[in-house]
Amino acid sequence: MVNKNALRAGTVSAAATLMLLMSSPAFALMRDDGDDPGPGLSAVETLGLYVVAPIVAFLVITGLVMVTSKSDKAVKTGK
Secondary structure (H helix, E strand, O other): OOOHHHHHHHHHHHHHHHHHHHOOHHHHHOOOOOOOOOOOOOHHHHHHHHHHHHHHHHHHHHHHHHHHHHHHHHHHHOO
């Protein structure tokens, strides 16, 4: 007997796969009116945008949280 959760997971996975296949890049070949794509990104620009920038943002947010939590502890302990 098949577990209902396994059947549900299989159905959701199949539906998601079909949706992804239906929206594949092959449909992107048709240009819309007013569509004016810019130049592509180089490999370095792509890495900077999708790898370096999120890491830097994470580090900045982490640093801000650490600074504010340390100053909050200093106020509470009186140091």
